Amino acid sequence: MSDLQAVARTVYDACIPNHQKLYTSNELLAHIPKRDPQILLETVNELLGRGYLKTLKQGDTFVYRFVTKEAVDRTRALTSDEALVFQHIESSAREGIWTKTLKTRTNLHPTVLTRCLKTLEHQRYIKAIKSVKYPTRKIYMLADLTPTIEVTGGPWFTDAELDADFINALLVAVERFVASRSFPKQKPGNNLGTIIPFEAGYTGYPTLSDITQWVKNSNLTEVDLSEADIKALLDVLIFDGKLERVIGGTAFKAIRKIEGAVKQGFTEAPCGRCPVFDLCHEDGPINAANCVYFEKWLAEI
Amino acid sequence: MQQNAVELCTILVRDTYGELSSRVVAILLEYGRSALHTIVRRVKIPEKIVKQTLVVLIQQHLVLHYTHDDGGRDTTYYQCNWLQIYELLHSGRIVRTIEERFGTDAASIVSNFLLLGHAKVSDFIAAYGISTKAKPNGTLPNESTISASEATGTAPITSAVQISKHIVTLMQEKFLIPVQLHHMHPTIDTENAIRQKVTNEQTGITAAMQTKMKKAIDEKVAERMESLSTELDNRNFGLKRKSDQQEGRPRKRTKISSAQGSEEEEWEIDGTIVLRVNNAKFLAIFRNEELVRWVESRIGKVTSIVYAELLRHMENKTTDHRTENGLVEVGKKPVVSTLDVGNTLSKDIDLVNSIASGLPVTNGGSHKRHMVNGGSDHFDEAEDSEGDSDDYDLDADVEEADTGVNGKHELSSAAQEKKEQLQNIRKHLALLAEDSNRFVTKHDGSMQYGGWTVDTERLCKLLRTRELEQIIEERFGGIATRLVRIIKDRGKMDEKGLADTALLRQKDIRAHLGALHERGFIHIQEVPKTAERLPARTFYFFYFDEKMSKMAMLNDFYKSMSRIMQRIDHEREVNTMLLSKAERTDVKGHEEELLTKKELADLAKWKRAEEKLVGQLMRIDRQVMMFRDW
Numbered sequence: 001m002s003d004l005q006a007v008a009r010t011v012y013d014a015c016i017p018n019h020q021k022l023y024t025s026n027e028l029l030a031h032i033p034k035r036d037p038q039i040l041l042e043t044v045n046e047l048l049g050r051g052y053l054k055t056l057k058q059g060d061t062f063v064y065r066f067v068t069k070e071a072v073d074r075t076r077a078l079t080s081d082e083a084l085v086f087q088h089i090e091s092s093a094r095e096g097i098w099t100k101t102l103k104t105r106t107n108l109h110p111t112v113l114t115r116c117l118k119t120l121e122h123q124r125y126i127k128a129i130k131s132v133k134y135p136t137r138k139i140y141m142l143a144d145l146t147p148t149i150e151v152t153g154g155p156w157f158t159d160a161e162l163d164a165d166f167i168n169a170l171l172v173a174v175e176r177f178v179a180s181r182s183f184p185k186q187k188p189g190n191n192l193g194t195i196i197p198f199e200a201g202y203t204g205y206p207t208l209s210d211i212t213q214w215v216k217n218s219n220l221t222e223v224d225l226s227e228a229d230i231k232a233l234l235d236v237l238i239f240d241g242k243l244e245r246v247i248g249g250t251a252f253k254a255i256r257k258i259e260g261a262v263k264q265g266f267t268e269a270p271c272g273r274c275p276v277f278d279l280c281h282e283d284g285p286i287n288a289a290n291c292v293y294f295e296k297w298l299a300e301i
Numbered sequence: 302m303q304q305n306a307v308e309l310c311t312i313l314v315r316d317t318y319g320e321l322s323s324r325v326v327a328i329l330l331e332y333g334r335s336a337l338h339t340i341v342r343r344v345k346i347p348e349k350i351v352k353q354t355l356v357v358l359i360q361q362h363l364v365l366h367y368t369h370d371d372g373g374r375d376t377t378y379y380q381c382n383w384l385q386i387y388e389l390l391h392s393g394r395i396v397r398t399i400e401e402r403f404g405t406d407a408a409s410i411v412s413n414f415l416l417l418g419h420a421k422v423s424d425f426i427a428a429y430g431i432s433t434k435a436k437p438n439g440t441l442p443n444e445s446t447i448s449a450s451e452a453t454g455t456a457p458i459t460s461a462v463q464i465s466k467h468i469v470t471l472m473q474e475k476f477l478i479p480v481q482l483h484h485m486h487p488t489i490d491t492e493n494a495i496r497q498k499v500t501n502e503q504t505g506i507t508a509a510m511q512t513k514m515k516k517a518i519d520e521k522v523a524e525r526m527e528s529l530s531t532e533l534d535n536r537n538f539g540l541k542r543k544s545d546q547q548e549g550r551p552r553k554r555t556k557i558s559s560a561q562g563s564e565e566e567e568w569e570i571d572g573t574i575v576l577r578v579n580n581a582k583f584l585a586i587f588r589n590e591e592l593v594r595w596v597e598s599r600i601g602k603v604t605s606i607v608y609a610e611l612l613r614h615m616e617n618k619t620t621d622h623r624t625e626n627g628l629v630e631v632g633k634k635p636v637v638s639t640l641d642v643g644n645t646l647s648k649d650i651d652l653v654n655s656i657a658s659g660l661p662v663t664n665g666g667s668h669k670r671h672m673v674n675g676g677s678d679h680f681d682e683a684e685d686s687e688g689d690s691d692d693y694d695l696d697a698d699v700e701e702a703d704t705g706v707n708g709k710h711e712l713s714s715a716a717q718e719k720k721e722q723l724q725n726i727r728k729h730l731a732l733l734a735e736d737s738n739r740f741v742t743k744h745d746g747s748m749q750y751g752g753w754t755v756d757t758e759r760l761c762k763l764l765r766t767r768e769l770e771q772i773i774e775e776r777f778g779g780i781a782t783r784l785v786r787i788i789k790d791r792g793k794m795d796e797k798g799l800a801d802t803a804l805l806r807q808k809d810i811r812a813h814l815g816a817l818h819e820r821g822f823i824h825i826q827e828v829p830k831t832a833e834r835l836p837a838r839t840f841y842f843f844y845f846d847e848k849m850s851k852m853a854m855l856n857d858f859y860k861s862m863s864r865i866m867q868r869i870d871h872e873r874e875v876n877t878m879l880l881s882k883a884e885r886t887d888v889k890g891h892e893e894e895l896l897t898k899k900e901l902a903d904l905a906k907w908k909r910a911e912e913k914l915v916g917q918l919m920r921i922d923r924q925v926m927m928f929r930d931w
Contacts, residue, residue, distance in 0.1 A: 162806045197600050199656045200731035236804050239786040240779060241770065244737050256599055264768055265920025267775035271861035280864065282308070288867035289874075298872075298910045 004050065007033065008043045012052055015066050022056065022063040051075055074125065081108060085116040089126050089140050094148045096129050096141035132157055155223045167233075170220065174233055175242050177214055179254035181206045197256075205251035208234070270297045303852070305859035307331065310386040312866045317389055318357060321346070325354045329364065329381040334487070336376050355379060359485065361418035362577065367490040380487045388580050390862075390922050395583050399476065407467045411476065411578060419480045419577035422468065426461045468576070474617070478579040483529050495525045585616060588931045591923070592760060595767075596740055600732060606650055607729040608740060610642045615755055639730060639750035643723045652725035656732065723750050738763050761931040768927055769850060773822060780805065781813040785845060788823055793842040814843060821853035851928050858925050865918045869911060876907045 047053035132153030270293035315323035358364040400408035597605035618635035744752035
């Protein structure tokens with residue numbers, strides 16, 4: 001801090017505890033002796049020049065933000081190329097920046113750029129992230145930021161990969177929950193083993209918010225799931241034919257499953273799942289008489 | 302008509318009527334409508350024999366014919382009625398249905414009509430008892446069923462009175478119908494003839510006016526075509542005489558022994574009419590059975606019984622016609638009232654304990670409660686109030702009926718019981734109506750306890766969809782089913798959109814999409830981003846075409862059925878020696894003594910294999926009906 005004039009130093013010391021705040025020039029003027037605009041101008045210039053202050057634009061007016069000492073030291077230690085790269089990465093904020101864009105923006109030679117990125121990454125100033133949208137791109141952002149949902153892809157993604165196990169586990173859990181609410185509890189006297197339905201007009205089927213609430217309270221996952229996420233899950237279950245919408249689409253009900261129900265016959269016979277079905281011909285090399293699949297199927301009576 | 306269907310029909314005819322008929326049928330199916338000399342030339346069999354074969358086939362309704370009389374030189378064309386050929390597969394089901402409803406005697410009558418194609422009533426009655434044994438015992442695919450009912454059926458029928466009584470019943474229920482002239486002609490010829498007639502009636506039309514008139518003529522033709530069949534359905538027994546004089550064809554004619562309001566037994570049958578089995582009626586019955594089965598799996602056994610009863614009433618009120626696009630209901634949708642169902646439903650069915658009431662929802666807070674701390678207390682409450690659940694209304698629209706009940710408690714116990722039964726039936730019907738498939742639709746009428754209609758066409762469409770999805774699931778797995786359903790629901794979608802909706806990785810669904818596309822379940826539309834049409838710069842949208850999938854599926858069904866029948870033949874062939882020994886008259890019935898241990902084992906094995914194959918054939922037949930006829 002020794003490099004600063006006394007006035008600039010007082011202003012900096014006064015404002016740095018609140019360094020996230022954006023200051024207007026009027027607010028800064030309060031720290032200037034005699035509220036002299038001339039001195040303010042000099043001070044701001046000095047602070048800007050040494051990297052202790054940043055100008056930002058808010059609407060039509062300029063605002064200032066103070067930079068912590070560590071950050072200043074950090075940038076000061078960088079070479080000019082590195083600083084340039086760092087600046088661009090910093091400006092990309094939580095979106096991250098693609099190396100190719102970085103190259104065109106900085107206009108640096110590829111080897112120089114790679115070196116800069118390497119040193120920056122090594123010093124833990126920046127990190128490489130994976131984007132869901134562009135899985136092949138190399139994208140950098142500041143090390144202390146978390147990427148946005150557009151980049152990570154939301155709760156279903158782990159390391160930019162769809163987390164199939166996680167989703168399947170949730171699907172099963174949600175289905176079980178809805179199923180438990182869709183049919184009445186068996187009466188003790190009723191040992192027919194059949195599930196009886198609720199009467200028409202029953203409105204106790206779980207709604208989207210019920211299900212979301214249940215998932216939240218169930219400790220199934222630490223990931224925060226919104227109603228939209230749960231709806232996506234429910235949609236998948238509907239497409240799987242496990243649930244259906246009831247009461248005008250506002251609530252969900254499980255579809256009854258029957259053990260040992262009569263299934264369609266086509267795929268049970270050899271022809272329905274025959275790999276050479278298209279080649280099969282009465283006079284051809286593959287026909288009903290010499291069919292090995294029939295042989296096997298008839299043997300398993 | 303598809304190639305695989307041709308193959309199947311040929312096999313069916315060969316199995317039932319022998320090689321000769323099958324060759325003629327094959328030619329007719331392959332070349333379509335042909336004149337006699339063309340058939341003779343192609344089939345390479347002497348004309349006399351071809352003629353004899355055609356007579357048999359026409360008798361069985363398998364071949365239709367039409368004579369054009371243009372310019373004095375009449376030419377008769379023959380055309381194969383392949384749907385009727387397919388009906389050969391249904392004979393087992395038909396006989397069984399009749400047996401269930403009217404007993405073995407009626408079943409044997411129907412099975413004889415099936416074997417004869419069509420028959421004059423007087424001949425039929427006269428020949429009964431003698432002819433049943435002498436008849437060519439056709440090797441129908443479901444031989445076992447038929448011969449079984451025949452064996453039981455021949456003995457008990459003793460008098461002609463009994464037979465005609467059965468026939469009258471079957472006719473009243475439209476299981477047997479009189480053969481009409483247009484049954485023997487291809488539809489298109491009948492239509493052309495009518496068109497000709499209609500056009501001739503419009504005399505003095507100039508060429509310019511003709512285009513204008515075309516629409517009017519078309520309408521008139523359609524109307525008359527319809528009247529051809531409705532004439533038959535709507536004809537009451539009393540009205541019959543009148544229409545009989547029209548064409549000089551033998552028709553159903555029953556004498557009225559007493560005037561209005563006569564009892565069924567008083568109807569008498571005219572010996573001169575010619576009867577056949579009404580296949581469309583059976584198709585409708587099979588369809589209803591399928592719907593009931595569906596309800597059973599979706600809702601429950603008791604509800605399905607109620608539904609079956611409802612459909613039975615429905616069936617008596619409508620007549621379905623078979624068209625190229627499946628069964629078509631004629632006229633207005635019939636309404637069945639809850640009262641009708643109640644009148645015929647067996648009293649032994651436990652209507653009450655098959656539905657749980659979900660009352661507590663109405664009293665506010667329970668809704669929140671059950672989602673927080675599990676539903677146990679909530680359900681207990683439901684059980685407590687089970688007893689008086691009758692007082693609660695299911696729907697607002699049935700309220701008027703209920704208020705009446707609550708007001709009159711002094712009703713006699715029998716009437717009270719009846720009322721309760723009706724209310725319970727109504728509960729089941731309400732459940733059916735509320736289901737997302739809408740198995741029944743409430744009819745807006747003033748009927749007490751409500752009236753109901755069934756939209757069979759829509760239901761069958763849903764049934765098909767369900768079946769198709771099941772097939773996809775069995776063949777390609779759950780993920781493929783999910784994808785197909787998404788595509789169906791959302792319309793055209795690219796791979797990325799699909800992956801996002803299905804919550805699956807793109808690379809995981811690619812293989813499934815490929816397999817589905819290969820078998821014709823889904824299709825791809827390419828939309829190039831640039832003029833170059835580079836594959837990399839093209840959108841690929843997947844879409845589902847129900848009609849195409851349906852056709853692809855049917856084609857596979859036919860092929861698979863042909864293979865099963867060929868396999869049955871093959872199994873027979875392999876065991877020829879054994880079977881001919883087992884079928885010897887001296888061996889029959891004494892298999893245990895006359896066959897060796899190995900032979901017995903082989904025979905049992907062959908029987909099991911054949912049963913399995915035939916069973917499978919019938920299961921696919923059910924699917925064919927679902928996809929084609931319903």
